[in-house]
Amino acid sequence: MLPKLIFKNIFRHHLRSALTIAGLVVAILAFGLLQTVVNAWYAGVDMASANRLVTRNAISLVFPMPVYYRERIKAIDGVTAVAVSNWFGGIYKDQSFNNFFAQFAVDHDNFFDLYPEFITRPDELLAFKKDRRGAMVGRLIAKQHGFKVGDTIPLKGAIYPGNWELVVRGIYEPKDETTVTRQLYFHWDYLNEEMKKRFPRRAEQAGVFVVQIADPSRAAELSLRVDNEFRNSLAETLTETEKAFSLGFVAQTEAIVTAVKIVSFVVILIIFAVVANVMAMTARERLAEHATLKALGFSPGFIGALIIGESVLLTAIGGALGIALTFPVAAAFKAMMGSMFPVFYVTAHTVALQVAAAAVVGLAAGLLPSIRASRVRIVQGLRHVG
Amino acid sequence: MTIPYSYVFRNLWTRKMTTLLTAGGMGLVVFVFAAVLMLDAGLRKTLVSTGTFDNAILLRQAAQTEIQSGIYREQASLIETLPEIARGSDGQPLVSKETLVLVNLTKKGGGEKPGNIVVRGMPPMGMALRPQVSVVDGRAFRPGSSEIIVGKGVHDSFEGVEVGQKLRFAGREWTVVGVFDGGKSGFDSEIWGDVEQMMQAFRRTAYSSTIVRLQEPALFAAFRDRVATDQRLVLDVKQEPLFYEEQSKSLSTFISILGITLSIIFSIGAMIGAMITMYAAVANRTSEIGTLRALGFRRSAILAAFLAESILLALVGGLVGLLLASFLQAFTVTTMNWQSFSQLAFGFDLTPKIVVMTLLFSVFMGFVGGFLPSVRAARLEIVDSLRAA
Numbered sequence: 001m002l003p004k005l006i007f008k009n010i011f012r013h014h015l016r017s018a019l020t021i022a023g024l025v026v027a028i029l030a031f032g033l034l035q036t037v038v039n040a041w042y043a044g045v046d047m048a049s050a051n052r053l054v055t056r057n058a059i060s061l062v063f064p065m066p067v068y069y070r071e072r073i074k075a076i077d078g079v080t081a082v083a084v085s086n087w088f089g090g091i092y093k094d095q096s097f098n099n100f101f102a103q104f105a106v107d108h109d110n111f112f113d114l115y116p117e118f119i120t121r122p123d124e125l126l127a128f129k130k131d132r133r134g135a136m137v138g139r140l141i142a143k144q145h146g147f148k149v150g151d152t153i154p155l156k157g158a159i160y161p162g163n164w165e166l167v168v169r170g171i172y173e174p175k176d177e178t179t180v181t182r183q184l185y186f187h188w189d190y191l192n193e194e195m196k197k198r199f200p201r202r203a204e205q206a207g208v209f210v211v212q213i214a215d216p217s218r219a220a221e222l223s224l225r226v227d228n229e230f231r232n233s234l235a236e237t238l239t240e241t242e243k244a245f246s247l248g249f250v251a252q253t254e255a256i257v258t259a260v261k262i263v264s265f266v267v268i269l270i271i272f273a274v275v276a277n278v279m280a281m282t283a284r285e286r287l288a289e290h291a292t293l294k295a296l297g298f299s300p301g302f303i304g305a306l307i308i309g310e311s312v313l314l315t316a317i318g319g320a321l322g323i324a325l326t327f328p329v330a331a332a333f334k335a336m337m338g339s340m341f342p343v344f345y346v347t348a349h350t351v352a353l354q355v356a357a358a359a360v361v362g363l364a365a366g367l368l369p370s371i372r373a374s375r376v377r378i379v380q381g382l383r384h385v386g
Numbered sequence: 387m388t389i390p391y392s393y394v395f396r397n398l399w400t401r402k403m404t405t406l407l408t409a410g411g412m413g414l415v416v417f418v419f420a421a422v423l424m425l426d427a428g429l430r431k432t433l434v435s436t437g438t439f440d441n442a443i444l445l446r447q448a449a450q451t452e453i454q455s456g457i458y459r460e461q462a463s464l465i466e467t468l469p470e471i472a473r474g475s476d477g478q479p480l481v482s483k484e485t486l487v488l489v490n491l492t493k494k495g496g497g498e499k500p501g502n503i504v505v506r507g508m509p510p511m512g513m514a515l516r517p518q519v520s521v522v523d524g525r526a527f528r529p530g531s532s533e534i535i536v537g538k539g540v541h542d543s544f545e546g547v548e549v550g551q552k553l554r555f556a557g558r559e560w561t562v563v564g565v566f567d568g569g570k571s572g573f574d575s576e577i578w579g580d581v582e583q584m585m586q587a588f589r590r591t592a593y594s595s596t597i598v599r600l601q602e603p604a605l606f607a608a609f610r611d612r613v614a615t616d617q618r619l620v621l622d623v624k625q626e627p628l629f630y631e632e633q634s635k636s637l638s639t640f641i642s643i644l645g646i647t648l649s650i651i652f653s654i655g656a657m658i659g660a661m662i663t664m665y666a667a668v669a670n671r672t673s674e675i676g677t678l679r680a681l682g683f684r685r686s687a688i689l690a691a692f693l694a695e696s697i698l699l700a701l702v703g704g705l706v707g708l709l710l711a712s713f714l715q716a717f718t719v720t721t722m723n724w725q726s727f728s729q730l731a732f733g734f735d736l737t738p739k740i741v742v743m744t745l746l747f748s749v750f751m752g753f754v755g756g757f758l759p760s761v762r763a764a765r766l767e768i769v770d771s772l773r774a775a
Contacts, residue, residue: 019661020658020662030648034648060487062502156448158450161448232557251501252722254499255720263418270415270659274411277408277659280404285670
């Protein structure tokens with residue numbers, strides 16, 4: 001009896017119910033997208049591997065370290081491999097957002113062994129290793145700029161002055177959704193040679209070292225050992241897990257992430273106000289009806305459940321539609337934003353949050369009107385003119 | 387004949403709960419809308435006050451930021467001899483040769499959160515070229531010493547930078563001897579010290595950038611041409627305000643795009659809320675509308691009355707949202723500027739233009755949300771609506 005009444009009640013005001021559901025769809029969709037944006041911010045963090053450490057200059061990331069540190073780090077027991085990686089910061093075409101992608105000069109011979117999440121083709125990897133000016137580009141930028149194997153990519157150096165031309169020798173694919181493929185990798189040796197010719201003082205320098213360790217549980221101990229190795233030297237180091245390193249980046253822009261998080265809950269508040277208003281109006285209009293039901297012998301609990309049920313059903317429909325729409329809209333958003341968010345997909349956690357938000361709105365919005373309605377005095381209710 | 391405004395006003399007053407919820411929803415949307423505009427305005431204000439058209443900045447060609455740039459000592463000396471540059475009372479050229487580095491500090495509030503802070507080494511001339519900056523606590527650093535002064539933004543949001551404390555970087559201890567107020571400029575997010583000491587500590591042989599005071603801003607074009615044609619200077623020259631504006635372009639664009647997108651999506655929700663409320667108002671007052679029509683009020687008067695009610699509702703929400711947003715002016719946001727790779731502190735700035743835009747935005751929401759219900763009210767037939775009672 002109860003479900004049937006709730007169902008019928010919803011369709012009494014076609015327009016109102018349709019509008020409420022539309023509002024809910026927009027709100028739940030917006031909430032889901034904002035949560036996905038927050039997740040996208042942490043893209044690099046999810047990709048981080050537990051058996052990789054990053055060693056950088058202790059002062060800050062912009063200071064280099066002598067490249068011979070590589071051999072000293074490699075000699076430490078428990079370290080299985082070390083690769084140099086320098087942020088190149090070249091400009092492709094112009095400075096616009098759409099043309100931005102990261103470029104790193106790396107140790108060509110072992111870098112891709114350290115990153116098994118980049119799927120490479122053996123023949124392409126070999127061609128990359130053989131060509132001094134060769135570069136490996138990620139699937140995302142290859143798709144965005146139409147790079148093909150054999151293409152030349154001209155870059156204007158902002159940190160390393162001059163015009164640089166790199167040849168695409170391979171395109172690497174992501175292992176899964178968390179893998180970021182918005183980077184270009186080329187030979188650190190090539191960069192170093194050119195710097196030797198042009199600015200000898202700036203040659204033989206490494207941006208960061210990616211350190212592979214055999215046993216992730218020794219990460220803290222090995223980080224300390226690396227840093228102790230260079231204590232009181234000209235370039236002291238700071239070593240942390242790749243995850244901590246990436247989180248450090250996110251923390252730099254934390255204010256924005258926090259703002260987006262707060263705003264994502266504001267939209268829930270907005271839709272709560274809308275649904276609560278609808279339920280309050282509905283309950284007020286049906287005062288006489290509720291009194292009649294009571295007079296017929298239905299319990300106050302039944303009347304309360306009638307209203308809560310309607311509120312929950314409305315939000316359930318709106319929420320379900322909103323969640324269903326989140327997936328295609330997120331995909332469209334990703335396509336539209338290009339390389340701005342290299343990793344952008346709806347997680348199970350986001351969907352769970354959406355469900356929770358819809359449930360809370362449904363229950364909370366119906367609560368007050370339902371208590372009021374269940375307490376209505378029969379005489380007063382019957383006298384009431386809608 | 388128009389329906390008196392008191393009718394409109396009293397209708398909202400009678401249904402307090404509904405008015406409160408609908409206006410509250412709209413108020414939240416307006417709050418977000420205003421907050422984003424204020425943040426963008428605050429960012430612009432910070433960067434505009436960082437530079438002055440009296441000054442020009444020289445960087446290595448193609449360098450986008452001071453951090454990427456490098457200027458050799460010979461080049462810097464050459465700059466000092468250029469005729470467009472103003473000279474002080476003692477005949478010294480007003481030129482500040484500076485070096486910039488980034489150091490990592492920990493944000494206040496626990497959690498080991500790092501932030502990149504600009505450390506700027508400058509000669510005594512550097513302070514003279516930036517009259518908006520004044521030391522508010524302690525004293526200025528002494529030339530030739532390992533003393534530093536910290537900007538107010540850094541002082542407020544980062545650990546270990548109280549006067550008397552020591553920071554350790556580049557193999558040295560640096561004593562904080564003062565806090566300076568950059569007049570809400572980007573300098574508030576920097577640490578300043580002596581340029582020669584910094585160059586030694588960081589083992590640099592080149593400066594990062596050079597700031598010059600021109601005799602008058604109008605000479606800039608001539609100065610730029612002279613620098614461009616001099617084969618010994620491979621440098622770019624920019625007017626300070628334009629340079630700082632470029633520095634924050636992507637951050638500003640990001641804030642505006644994110645904010646406008648959010649406001650549009652959120653406003654859909656609020657407009658639907660207003661529409662529901664107004665449809666209910668029309669349905670509840672069908673007989674009233676019939677009476678009004680029977681009394682001789684025209685359809686247009688009914689339309690206007692309901693539209694006015696909806697707009698008034700939205701305006702109440704807009705004012706509440708604006709009031710809430712105005713409290714944001716007490717807060718400062720510190721975040722990384724991607725282009726300069728360093729932390730920048732800026733506030734929310736409520737300008738008259740934003741007040742007008744926000745109120746127009748809420749009127750627009752009220753109009754769109756109330757339009758269809760008002761049309762329905764105006765279209766009711768007298769006989770039908772009187773019978774509905």
